[in-house]
Amino acid sequence: MLMQSARPLGELENSTEFIPRHIGIEEADEQHMLSVIGEASRRALIESIVPRSIARASAMKLPAPVTEAAALGELRAIASRNQVFKSFIGQGYHGTYTPGVILRNVLENPAWYTAYTPYQAEISQGRMEALVNFQTMVCDLTGLPIANASMLDEATAAAEAMTLAKRSVRSKSNVFVVAGDCHPQTIEVVQTRAKPLGIEVVLANSAEEWDAALAGEFFAALAQYPATSGRIDDLRADVDKAHAKQAAFIVAADLLAMTLLVPPGEFGADIAVGTTQRFGMPMGAGGPHAAYMACRDEFKRSLPGRLVGVSIDSHGNPAYRLALQTREQHIRREKATSNICTAQVLPAVVASMYAVYHGPKGLKHIAQRVASYTAILAKGLEQLGHRPHHPGAFDTITLKTGEATQAIAAAARARQANLRVYWGEFLCITLDETTTRADIEMLWSLFAKPGQAVPEVAAFEKGIEPMIPPELRRTSDFLTHPVFNTHHSETGMLRYIRALSDKDLALDRSMIPLGSCTMKLNATSEMIPITWPEFAHVHPFAPREQLQGYAELDAQLRAWLCQATGYAGISLQPNAGSQGEYAGLLAIKAFHESKGQGHRNICLIPSSAHGTNPASAQMVGMQVVVTACDTNGNVDLADLKAKCEQHSANLAAVMITYPSTHGVFEMQVKELCALVHQHGGRVYVDGANMNALVGVAAPGEFGGDVSHLNLHKTFCIPHGGGGPGVGPVCVVEDLVPFLPGHEAGGVPSHGVGAVSAAPLGNAAVLPISWMYCRMMGAQGLTQATEIAILSANYISVKLREHYPTLYASANGHVAHECILDLRPLKEASGVTAEDVAKRLIDYGFHAPTLSFPVAGTLMVEPTESETLDELDRFIGAMVAIREEIRRVERGEWPQDDNPLKHAPHTAAALMRGEWKHAYTREAGAAVLDERRHAKYWPPVGRVDNVYGDRNLFCACVPMSAYE
Known part of the structure; x- marks a missing residue:
């Protein structure tokens, strides 16, 4: 056998290897698609679509692309410049352990992280169940009756609570009172949000200022519980003062602490906000983490963000859906009170799974350990001559250290530990579930005078009592639903997570052709x-x-x-x-x-x-x-x-x-x-x-x-x-x-x-x-844009005789997405755009964007990451659905009894009992070609939106509902 002559190593290097991995269209595919569209080249296509008056005069100045391995190597070098110290800073961010079964099977699992917002309920049942678990967890721990499916972070949640209170209470005041012992970042974000709305923020930096503010007129007050300094206040009298002013009382509450403390709902608070970061999400220099908001029942119709509710499907079974008000900004537009159209679903799922895995006993055990270590820390500090500034605490001790403050903080950093300097002359020390005995003894050593013996943890462990005031200790149960009391073994948890992900349709299964939402490859090398x-x-x-x-x-x-x-x-x-x-x-x-x-x-x-x-x-x-x-x-x-x-x-x-x-x-x-x-x-x-x-x-x-x-x-x-x-x-x-x-x-x-x-x-x-940018470079990023435009035009042309494109340029081309006009179908067949969207589920696809920006249409965006085979599979499904509509138009199937009106079809519905429909079971199943794609079976039939809004229920479904 003849050996090929050796090639120079430089020729074997392929720094652009990632580009064809990200972009699904190969060169031969591109030529075929261009021929369908009627353009000679990709360059000609782009020049016929993008106005020459705005075309870039020069290429982006980006580093040349590198391989996945090289990019990871460069990023590893950058990451190494961060110093991972043990942080006792607190301030709403804590060390936490992400259980391995959740880390691997949720946070690092494309079945969870590549899914889209659950606007199509039937293919989102798994993640919506996880979000209902989240809502239930928040309600139980805060003692309030309703919670949304997460907020962006604690500070913005507090700002949203401010505006929720403003539109919900009877007080006509424009004053919002904020305790100065809230987290500093929360105060700052609230001030930012309040200023353009003309809301006056009164910051109370002392007990005297707080009492004076509550004696005046205000529409709401915000307090941290426990405070950022660790102090635990009895807020019951303050709540009464707010209600006497027809104002609302908002509590920023630590959910882990709420397993031991009387929750806000039990002492009359109207709204509770906070973060679930310490429920298994790493600090990550600030995010992403799922914040939460819970409120009294009277406020639920004005609750910002998303709310997952329980309805029934077409077979009468319980099914989850997003409640109507979760898209208020699309309905009310300039009259909306919040612009939030997203949440922190993946971190919320992690937090809810953390609660499912640990259960109420496990969470309480973690909290008791933190509280006990805090009490031990305080005892040892007292022995060393440093009395904590506040008598009560859950996880945070504040010490008045005066002129020694900076020196002690510097000594801590020399031991690779961070303390928090507070108001210049105080130090705060916050413990968490990762705190060890060695950590506590190291902290004591920072405060010991030369020659002074450092205590040992063992000397204080026996009979230690948490520093939580007896009158504020929680007595009520929480997380009593079976879901929080079942999946505590790793085997059970693994199967529960898998069962939920199997219900959903994410990018790991098929194309998600959502207009305006760009569901493209999230490469593994980018996620690592x-x-x-x-x-x-x-x-x-x-x-x-x-x-x-x-x-x-x-x-x-x-x-x-x-x-x-x-x-x-x-x-x-x-x-x-x-x-x-x-x-x-x-x-x-x-x-x-x-x-x-x-x-x-x-x-x-x-x-x-x-x-x-x-x-x-x-x-x-x-x-x-x-x-x-x-x-x-x-x-x-x-x-x-x-x-x-x-x-x-x-x-x-x-x-x-x-x-x-x-x-x-x-x-x-x-x-x-x-x-x-x-x-x-x-x-x-x-x-x-x-x-x-x-x-x-x-x-x-x-x-x-x-x-x-x-x-x-x-x-x-x-x-x-x-x-x-x-x-x-x-x-x-x-x-x-x-x-x-x-x-x-x-x-x-x-x-x-x-x-x-x-x-x-x-x-x-x-x-x-x-x-992504490092591996693609200017060349790859530009190619991605051009292929996205090519793919959208290919779909538009291939579907034109079946579904006309509503808007196009003078030459018939579109940008990176196209709006398919389904409105004429309704008069001839009774079939709506929603029927087509639900029928696509039977064919294994997430629907395009439904009825936005034009009612009765579907907006399709294929992205550059999809292969020609997948584009053609989607086109085939859309053509097959059009043929089904023609059968209705011809009278072969009744307008009220055809596969589109009953879509999506569950396996149980197709297999069970006598078949009474005008179409066959095989037609209902909609298997185009079993050899090319595994069949996805939706877990529920079409969800009844009207029933869900009339019977708003947003917590875990009782087991009796499934009987």
């Missing part, structure tokens, strides 16, 4: 670093010298994203797209105020915009003026011009989505930007559709002043079943000073304070986007 200890076990408020790796990651990622967007500056702090929108509008508002033009408060928003846009504008105190769209779905420039002229003196901004929400590149976007600038306004370009722009056009170059990005869309952070997200805010040069600050995190504020609890928001998932 998030659980590295150097990223996962760092406290967000550790000294900055310990966070050098995160600082480098932050700087590099911001520089690369600036290249992708054409903007001058970026903040990664916003921990959701909605918060990025909010931060961007705050920057515009602060800019106008800095120019003495604070009266500019008009925000123009096209009628087609995402519902979060008008909600965000309302939240920053702007007045929304809706502008019209023309018959092609484009912004009506004549109407926009008229509105600009009408409101010229007070115009603050316009918010547009580009490409448009209708999936088209509007040709006059530069003219639109120039028109708004001419009248003194700024242009906000929503980054939801950035997957159609990266590498081919940049908002910061064609006239945008501000954009937010969805890193959980375009830059590969997975959706996690509905969160976590990251929503960086990007701005032009003169707006850079108005990016979010974070005083608690050492980031100076110039008019815009913190918008999330941690300086880097959901810092722990930023390595995912770093890896």
Whole structure:
């Protein structure tokens, strides 16, 4: 056999190896797709779609792509610059153990992290059951009757509680009282949120100030329980004072402490908020973590965020669904009181599984161990001559250390431990479930005088009593539902997690063709670093010298994203797209105020915009003026011009989505930007559709002043079943000073304070986007955009004779998504877009975006990661469904008894009993080709939404319901 001549090593190196792994379309596939579309080349296609007036003049300046192994090596070097000290800082962030069965089978499992928001209930039963467990856990531990399915972080949850109280109570006051012993980051975020709404925050930094504030007029008060200093206050009398003023009382409560303390609901609190981070989620320099909000029953219709409720399916069985009000910003738009359209589902699932695995006894044991160690720590400190500042404590001791404060803190750092300096002359020490006896003895040694003997833990262990005041000790039961008292062995837990994930449809099973949501590959190599200890076990408020790796990651990622967007500056702090929108509008508002033009408060928003846009504008105190769209779905420039002229003196901004929400590149976007600038306004370009722009056009170059990005869309952070997200805010040069600050995190504020609890928001998932950019480079990122556009146009053309594309450019092309118009089908067959969406489940697909932005349509976005085979499988399913509709149109199947009206079909429904339908069981099963794809069986039939809203029930279903 002849040997080939040796090739130079350089030729064998393939630094672009990741690009074809991320992009599903091969060269031969591309040529076939182009021939179907009728274009000679990909370049010709892009030039016929993207307006030449906005095309990038030069390529992005990014490092050349490297292999997966090389990128992981570079990132490992960056991670090593973080110092993983033992942090006793507390302040809402704690060391925790993620049970291995949950770490491997939830946090690191694509069946959980690649799922989409559970808007299609029938294929989301697994994660919604986990979220109902979360809601039940929160209700039980807070003593309040209803809780939502998670919030973004504790600080923003407190801010949302403030506005929930404002619209729910009878008090007409505009004053919000905040205890100065709340976590500093919570105070800062509340102040940021309150300012544009005209709410006056009264900060009470002493018991005297607190009593005086509660003696005055206010609409709500917020207290930390236990306080950030560790103090445990009896808040019952304060609650009574608030209610006497027809005001609400909000408690920021530590859920682990609530296993031992009287919960807020039992002493009359109206709202409870907090974080579930210490329920198994690593600190991750600040996130992602699932915050929670619970409230009294009267407030439930105004509860922000998502709420999972229980309904019934078409067979009368219990089934989960999202309750109506969880998308209020899409329904109420500028009248919405919250812009949140995401949550922290994956961290919420982890927290709920932590509670399921440990159960009430296990959680109480963990809490008792923490409380006992805290009492032992206090005893030893007293023996050393350091009496704790407060008599009561759960996990935190505060010591007045005066001039010795900094020296003791420095000595701790020399022992690779972090204490918290509080008010300059105090030190706080917070313990958690990872605290050991050796830790306590090390802490004592920091306070021992030269020659003074350090106590031993064993001397205090016998008969130690927690420092919880007897009158505040919990006596009520919690987590009594069987789900929290069953799965305590690893075998049982493993099977429970698997049983839930089997019910769901995520990217690990099939394409999720959601318009405007960009469900693309979340590569394993991108996901690996998030659980590295150097990223996962760092406290967000550790000294900055310990966070050098995160600082480098932050700087590099911001520089690369600036290249992708054409903007001058970026903040990664916003921990959701909605918060990025909010931060961007705050920057515009602060800019106008800095120019003495604070009266500019008009925000123009096209009628087609995402519902979060008008909600965000309302939240920053702007007045929304809706502008019209023309018959092609484009912004009506004549109407926009008229509105600009009408409101010229007070115009603050316009918010547009580009490409448009209708999936088209509007040709006059530069003219639109120039028109708004001419009248003194700024242009906000929503980054939801950035997957159609990266590498081919940049908002910061064609006239945008501000954009937010969805890193959980375009830059590969997975959706996690509905969160976590990251929503960086990007701005032009003169707006850079108005990016979010974070005083608690050492980031100076110039008019815009913190918008999330941690300086880097959901810092722990930023390595995912770093890896994506590093492995793709400018070439790969541009190719990804172009293939996404190619795939959308291929689907549009292939389905045109079956479902016309509603909006397209003059040459018939679309951007990276297409809207299929199903409205004509209803009159001829009675079939609706929702029927088609449910029927797609039988064919093994998540439905495209249903009835947004146009009712009666499906918006399809294939992304660049899908293979031609999968695109054709989806097209085949859609064609097969159209043929089924034609059978209804021809009268072969009745309009009320056909596979679409009864979709989706469960295996049990097809197998059980006498078949009475006009179509066969085989037709109901909808197996196109068993050899090509495993059949997915939905766990429930079609869920009854009306029943669920009329019978709102949002906790674990009693076992009797399944009998």
